[in-house]
Amino acid sequence: MDISAFVLFWAAIFTSNILLTNFLGMCSYLSVSREVESSFGLGIAVMFVLTVTAALNWLVYNYVLVPFNIVYLQFIVFIIVIAAFVQFLELVIERYVPALYYTLGIFLPLITVNCAIFGVSLFMVIRDYSFLQSIAFGAGSGLGWLLAILMLAAIRRKLKEKLVPTGLQGVGISLIITGIMALAFVGFSGIVQIQ
Amino acid sequence: MKETPQELRVRKRMLPGAITLNGFIGKDKRSLNTIIAADEQELEALGFSPEDIADRMQYFTDASFSTFDGFIVIDGIYKVETEVVRGKLPCPYAHGGLYRKAVTKITNTEKNISLSWTSLNIHLIKDHHFFEGKGSMYRLEPSILVKALY
Amino acid sequence: MIFVILKDIAILSAISTILALVMVLAQRWLSNYGTCKIDINGKRDVSVIGGSSLLSSLSEKQIFLPSACGGRGSCAACKCKVLSGGGPVLPTERPLLSKEELSAGNIRLACQVKVKSDISIEIPSSIFNIRRYHATIAEIIDYTYDIKGITFKFDDGEKIDFLAGQYVQLETEPYPEMKQRVVRAYSISSKPEINDALQLIIRYVPDGICTTWVHKYLKVGDKVSLTGPYGDFYLRETDADIIFVAGGSGKAPIKSILEHLQIVGTTRKMTYFFGARTVRDLYLTDEFKALEDVFPDFKYEPVLSQPDPNDNWSGKTGFVMPYFKETIRDPKNTEAYLCGSPGMINAVTKALMENGLAKEKIYYDSFG
Numbered sequence: 042m043d044i045s046a047f048v049l050f051w052a053a054i055f056t057s058n059i060l061l062t063n064f065l066g067m068c069s070y071l072s073v074s075r076e077v078e079s080s081f082g083l084g085i086a087v088m089f090v091l092t093v094t095a096a097l098n099w100l101v102y103n104y105v106l107v108p109f110n111i112v113y114l115q116f117i118v119f120i121i122v123i124a125a126f127v128q129f130l131e132l133v134i135e136r137y138v139p140a141l142y143y144t145l146g147i148f149l150p151l152i153t154v155n156c157a158i159f160g161v162s163l164f165m166v167i168r169d170y171s172f173l174q175s176i177a178f179g180a181g182s183g184l185g186w187l188l189a190i191l192m193l194a195a196i197r198r199k200l201k202e203k204l205v206p207t208g209l210q211g212v213g214i215s216l217i218i219t220g221i222m223a224l225a226f227v228g229f230s231g232i233v234q235i236q
Numbered sequence: 237m238k239e240t241p242q243e244l245r246v247r248k249r250m251l252p253g254a255i256t257l258n259g260f261i262g263k264d265k266r267s268l269n270t271i272i273a274a275d276e277q278e279l280e281a282l283g284f285s286p287e288d289i290a291d292r293m294q295y296f297t298d299a300s301f302s303t304f305d306g307f308i309v310i311d312g313i314y315k316v317e318t319e320v321v322r323g324k325l326p327c328p329y330a331h332g333g334l335y336r337k338a339v340t341k342i343t344n345t346e347k348n349i350s351l352s353w354t355s356l357n358i359h360l361i362k363d364h365h366f367f368e369g370k371g372s373m374y375r376l377e378p379s380i381l382v383k384a385l386y
Numbered sequence: 387m388i389f390v391i392l393k394d395i396a397i398l399s400a401i402s403t404i405l406a407l408v409m410v411l412a413q414r415w416l417s418n419y420g421t422c423k424i425d426i427n428g429k430r431d432v433s434v435i436g437g438s439s440l441l442s443s444l445s446e447k448q449i450f451l452p453s454a455c456g457g458r459g460s461c462a463a464c465k466c467k468v469l470s471g472g473g474p475v476l477p478t479e480r481p482l483l484s485k486e487e488l489s490a491g492n493i494r495l496a497c498q499v500k501v502k503s504d505i506s507i508e509i510p511s512s513i514f515n516i517r518r519y520h521a522t523i524a525e526i527i528d529y530t531y532d533i534k535g536i537t538f539k540f541d542d543g544e545k546i547d548f549l550a551g552q553y554v555q556l557e558t559e560p561y562p563e564m565k566q567r568v569v570r571a572y573s574i575s576s577k578p579e580i581n582d583a584l585q586l587i588i589r590y591v592p593d594g595i596c597t598t599w600v601h602k603y604l605k606v607g608d609k610v611s612l613t614g615p616y617g618d619f620y621l622r623e624t625d626a627d628i629i630f631v632a633g634g635s636g637k638a639p640i641k642s643i644l645e646h647l648q649i650v651g652t653t654r655k656m657t658y659f660f661g662a663r664t665v666r667d668l669y670l671t672d673e674f675k676a677l678e679d680v681f682p683d684f685k686y687e688p689v690l691s692q693p694d695p696n697d698n699w700s701g702k703t704g705f706v707m708p709y710f711k712e713t714i715r716d717p718k719n720t721e722a723y724l725c726g727s728p729g730m731i732n733a734v735t736k737a738l739m740e741n742g743l744a745k746e747k748i749y750y751d752s753f754g
Binding site for chain 2: 454455459460461462478481563564565566570571572589591593594595598663691692705727728729730732733736
């Protein structure tokens with residue numbers, strides 16, 4: 042793909058938002074968006090994981106999978122790399138930022154199975170990005186995810202849940218709000234197309 | 237939908253055996269938010285805010301506090317007594333602050349209603365709008381509470 | 387074909403193994419804090435394996451900081467000064483520290499601070515006297531319908547050194563309704579001269595975790611754990627007259643003090659007002675009445691506020707406060723020792739001060 046890493050970074054946030062355009066990474070997004078502080082913490086963690094795993098998986102793909110001809114195992118290998126990295130990150134956070142570790146709780150290891158992380162690595166392979174492009178794409182997607190969860194958390198904080206019909210309270214109204222946000226983001230699509 | 241990690245931790249602390257023997261949830265299977273929202277709605281329909289109710293409860297507890305093992309009668313209708321035992325309880329929301337174990341028993345002799353509450357109840361109602369889950373030992377139904385206290 | 391498959395499997399396994407090795411090393415390096423030195427009051431240091439909380443690291447070294455919640459971060463009893471090595475204040479500590487403590491910066495909750503490096507702390511020296519005791523229940527006496535006296539005999543060699551009036555913390559054992567252990571404070575009711583056993587007076591509280599265990603499940607022969615002694619409620623060694631006021635289970639520290647005085651002897655004028663509601667709430671009445679013949683000037687005055695007409699109570703009635711006036715002979719040379727609920731202490735303190743007692747001479751062990 043002949044697109045500068047810089048443009049790719051911004052495209053990943055707005056026109057090709059991993060969550061609002063591709064609808065990946067919804068589970069922890071819906072659960073953690075109840076509180077703004079934990080949303081921010083989780084968003085930063087996801088962004089960090091996305092950037093690093095995009096880079097790591099690019100290296101593994103191009104220097105291990107391709108030379109050894111086991112590209113078909115990319116699904117398994119990518120997940121193993123992501124899992125190892127998230128576990129490592131958890132140890133680091135527990136040691137150096139115990140406050141964040143306490144706030145995120147179970148959602149930190151759950152980042153491993155967040156489809157957004159895996160999705161970014163797969164997109165990187167499908168669209169054949171270079172190393173720099175992968176990092177930019179990972180960082181941009183992370184920032185886009187962070188943006189989306191912060192917006193939903195902010196809206197939910199102001200939402201008077203008791204005015205919502207009982208059947209739609211909780212997940213229902215969150216999904217509707219997300220859909221409306223996605224519609225708004227469609228407005229960015231004319232700027233640059235990467236998918 | 238999963239409750240956030242914070243909510244799960246709070247609910248765990250409200251189960252029997254975590255802070256008190258009988259817990260604060262009773263047999264209620266609804267999520268904390270649902271319980272609180274339902275009680276808030278009921279109270280709003282009656283025209284009172286949880287803060288008003290909590291202040292009124294505090295008024296009765298304070299009035300009967302220093303009576304040395306007896307009860308007092310307020311306004312000729314309310315028979316109140318408060319008993320304090322040793323120790324302090326933390327709030328299940330774990331934001332710090334310890335509440336003394338003071339149990340206030342009030343009887344509205346006019347309407348013939350008797351209720352009890354603890355200092356922790358007053359705090360839970362005032363700051364968290366939580367009246368305890370249905371089936372819990374110190375569950376206070378907003379409608380009965382209003383009837384008894386006013 | 388087989389070769390290709392085997393080769394692919396081998397590479398996949400290699401990748402997994404390498405990553406697993408990296409994880410093991412990371413775990414070793416990041417979660418291992420090595421041996422850390424805890425410097426206490428600049429006078430003593432202990433070495434512990436890093437990674438645990440300050441509270442548990444110290445208790446492994448037989449130094450027991452008070453804790454009512456068992457290290458869960460809800461009671462703030464384990465506050466201590468951490469001079470260095472404690473890291474930043476955690477969000478779990480903030481709500482339990484006052485504004486002054488937070489701005490001083492070095493007051494921390496020992497149960498939340500993790501020992502990750504050498505750390506230096508400051509704790510009151512009375513802490514060194516606090517030990518953990520392993521005891522067996524030797525006797526359970528039913529004093530009233532809701533009060534039991536439990537005697538704890540310590541295991542061989544364990545001895546306690548306390549002042550009459552102090553309290554211990556009893557650890558509950560799990561029972562059907564309650565899977566966790568809690569810790570609750572009870573005043574010692576036996577005299578300090580007995581140092582290989584002690585007695586506690588425990589009243590049943592309907593929703594109480596510990597009292598339900600004591601009243602429903604505890605039997606002679608059970609093994610329990612306690613820590614102590616704690617508290618600063620004890621008899622001051624002066625020659626002032628004394629007024630004791632305590633009802634219900636508050637009688638415990640007063641019993642300890644009087645039994646101790648029986649041994650060391652005293653000529654002080656003492657009066658003990660035991661406030662209760664009905665005859666059902668009285669206990670150890672004969673024993674305390676008997677003390678009137680032991681001491682040169684001691685009066686035991688039970689006062690009932692709601693005596694049942696059928697009991698034919700001929701003693702004092704109402705509340706204890708009105709009887710102070712006739713008891714106090716020199717308010718400037720009178721001390722008062724109160725044990726009970728904060729409401730009772732408020733009411734009694736007010737009445738005592740109205741009778742001329744100085745606030746500093748009124749000592750109390752407040753329940754709440």
